[in-house]
Amino acid sequence: MHTSWLTAEQYAQLSTQVHDAYLAPLPAFQVLAISGPDNRKYLQGQTTCDIETLTADTFLRGAHCDAKGKMWAIFQLFAKDDALLMVAFRDELQASAAQLKKFGVFSKVSFDQTTEPYAVLGLGGSQAEQLVTQLGFSLPAADGQVSHGQHGSLLRLAAAHFMLVLPQTQAQQLMTADWPLAAPTVWLRAHILQGLAYLEQPLIGEAVPQMLNLQAIDAISFTKGCYIGQETVARLKYRGGNKRASYILHANTNELPVAGTAIELQLEQNWRRIGQVINAVNINDQLWLLALLPNDITPADTLRLSAEQPVLLQQLPLPYSLN
Known part of the structure; x- marks a missing residue:
């Protein structure tokens, strides 16, 4: 597992024995910043979600597909300043970024993972809402909403199941403070139990969005305009076949x-x-x-x-x- 912003000692000390609430570093999840005046217009023609519905207080789940409707990636997307931040598992984010950059040369859009490197952590547990407050965030009122703090953003994926995105320097500070830290597997178990998938290398380019239940978690818009792979995705909804x-x-x-x-x-x-x-x-x-x-x-x-x-x-x- 990629642990560039964690020391080996920190990683070794993470435990699966947690109670009430926890923070779990997720070094295998990465962030791609998509900037430029055409970033929303460009992603609207590339992804299954309706970028036009994105607000400062929400995030979108979506997929990036090839022309046959097979997925490069499943992601969470939210706005930060003038950029759109795409969060996904490293395998799928790398595959998606390669395709986005290939066609992005025709639009006023840029892609970056290095100018301000981000870290991703999972937050959960029965007392997760109290931990959210202790970290200085207001509690997102519903699934699909995001709360912005002084340094980071908190995405509510499901009840008591959050994703925290912040600069790596702040993440490293959290790892050295007295917070209830847990192994990534604790959060990933909760992710599975919520029926939420991410694409590891063997599944990239192998499944259409409905196979991973994306229609059930509002990750597909059937009313937006055209995007790559839309014909296959729409046909499976309206004509069946999946x-x-x-x-x-x-x-x-x-x-x-x-x-x-x-x-x-x-x-x-x-x-x-x-x-x-x-x-x-x-x-x-x-x-x-x-x-x-x-x-x-x-x-x-x-x-x-x-x-x-x-x-x-x-x-x-x-x-x-x-x-």
């Missing part, structure tokens, strides 16, 4: 599968590959994962993780409706 979705699975095991690992379905005495792992985290031999599966899967179906010692998986409910 047969896959993402589901939350759990198991008691010490396995930690990588993205792309096969998920199998039992058919009488046989097993057949029907899906793959999107994201996974294991804490104290408890495995949680998001899996890409047929959208007619039910909790009664018997699933297992393909491994040297196959692991039976339990389906957990999604916190939102796919309909």
Whole structure:
């Protein structure tokens, strides 16, 4: 895991044993600043979300797709001064940035990750709202809202599930102060349990937005103008044809599968590959994962993780409706 703004000693001291509220550094998530007078117009033609609805107090979830509707990235986007800040997992952000820069030469837009390098932290726990106040932020009133503090911005992804974006110098100061710090896996587990995905390298360019449930979390606008990949995304909504979705699975095991690992379905005495792992985290031999599966899967179906010692998986409910 990329830990450029953390020391090895700091990273080693992070614990999965947290209570009430926590801050978790997320060094594998990065920030791309998109500037220039055409930045909103340019992104409007590149992404699934409606940039015209973005305000100072909100952020957008969205995806960046290729011409066939397959995703380069899933991201959070918010405004900071005259720039738009795109937050995503490092693999997908690098893939998306390469494509954005390729076509951005025709617009008045620039892309930067170095002028003011940012850090990303996760914030959560049952007492997360109190921690938000202690950090000097006002509490975002609803999911999709952002609160700006003296040095950073706080995005409310879900109830008690936040993302904090701030300059690396301020993040380093947080790491040396007396805050309840946790390992990244603690926040990532909560992210999975919210049914929220990010793209690791094996899944980049492999899935359309509806396969990762982006329509269920308001990450696709079906009323905005044209954007790259729109034809495929719109066809799946209005004509059907998408047969896959993402589901939350759990198991008691010490396995930690990588993205792309096969998920199998039992058919009488046989097993057949029907899906793959999107994201996974294991804490104290408890495995949680998001899996890409047929959208007619039910909790009664018997699933297992393909491994040297196959692991039976339990389906957990999604916190939102796919309909």
